[in-house]
Amino acid sequence: MSSSSGIKLAAVVPAAGTGSRMQSEQPKQFIEIQSQPILSHTLAAIQRAPQVQRVFVAVNPTAINLYPRWPEAVETVSGGESRAESVLMGLKEAARQGFSHALVHDAARPCLPLSVLLDVIEQGTLQDQGAIVALPVRDTLKRAQADSLTISSTVSRERLWQAQTPQVFAIKPLIAAINKMGVAHPGLTDEASAMEFAGYQPRLVMGSYKNIKVTFPEDIELVSYYLNEEINHS
Numbered sequence: 001m002s003s004s005s006g007i008k009l010a011a012v013v014p015a016a017g018t019g020s021r022m023q024s025e026q027p028k029q030f031i032e033i034q035s036q037p038i039l040s041h042t043l044a045a046i047q048r049a050p051q052v053q054r055v056f057v058a059v060n061p062t063a064i065n066l067y068p069r070w071p072e073a074v075e076t077v078s079g080g081e082s083r084a085e086s087v088l089m090g091l092k093e094a095a096r097q098g099f100s101h102a103l104v105h106d107a108a109r110p111c112l113p114l115s116v117l118l119d120v121i122e123q124g125t126l127q128d129q130g131a132i133v134a135l136p137v138r139d140t141l142k143r144a145q146a147d148s149l150t151i152s153s154t155v156s157r158e159r160l161w162q163a164q165t166p167q168v169f170a171i172k173p174l175i176a177a178i179n180k181m182g183v184a185h186p187g188l189t190d191e192a193s194a195m196e197f198a199g200y201q202p203r204l205v206m207g208s209y210k211n212i213k214v215t216f217p218e219d220i221e222l223v224s225y226y227l228n229e230e231i232n233h234s
């Protein structure tokens, strides 16, 4: 991605969550796997793309000392009360430093394959609708009754995809879309939600089942396996 294309890409990594569903002593992004915090693995995965010129990590100021030493071209911003607010803080700093596009990627997704990363960067920067990594739903989907764990209905999975990250968008339209929808909006759970709200139709880029978001305790064993596989076979 040369400067002649006019595109200047930064990564924004929301890493200011508390990881409540993990039920761990420290926020899940700082849990160590192979002697490295999960966040370190995520930053290393993102920085394999030469197009990413800088990384803005949104962290809770009270947790910043949990991180040993920030890699080169990585800087921190203060996170917010919600993921959307943390992302917005990173986007604003990236815009202030002159970046035109952002690749937003959850700190809790350390097993991002390079091929997926490069695909979403290409798809997200070659047109103005942006792009997200996602996977077609492969299990039958059921909607539960409102007041019991019994099936209310089966939801057609036709054309249903599960969003992952990275999500790649032009920064100024994304900031405007997040502000239009409102960071506190319950439906604003990823960047594409805001862009859709603003009328965009982001592209879907095939993700990977390895690109899981560390959320519950049982995820650690699977992520450890994938990271070990990556390190020993790359």
Ligand SMILES: Nc1ccn([C@@H]2O[C@H](COP(=O)(O)OP(=O)(O)OP(=O)(O)O)[C@@H](O)[C@H]2O)c(=O)n1
Pocket (backbone or CB within 6 Å): 013, 014, 015, 016, 017, 018, 019, 020, 021, 022, 029, 058, 079, 080, 081, 082, 083, 084, 086, 087, 106, 107, 108, 109, 213, 214, 215
């Ligand atoms: N106020 C917040 C909340 C979440 N995140 C980040 O957004 C990503 C995805 O969110 P999630 O998996 O929900 O993380 P947590 O909110 O920490 O987890 P939980 O919902 O279990 O508390 C994580 O990397 C998390 O650190 C953030 O930067 N700021």
Ligand SMILES: C[C@](O)(CO)[C@H](O)COP(=O)(O)O
Pocket (backbone or CB within 6 Å): 083, 106, 162, 163, 164, 165, 189, 190, 191, 213
């Ligand atoms: C952004 C995301 O990872 C896409 O699936 C997801 O929406 C994050 O949700 P969370 O509840 O903040 O983990």
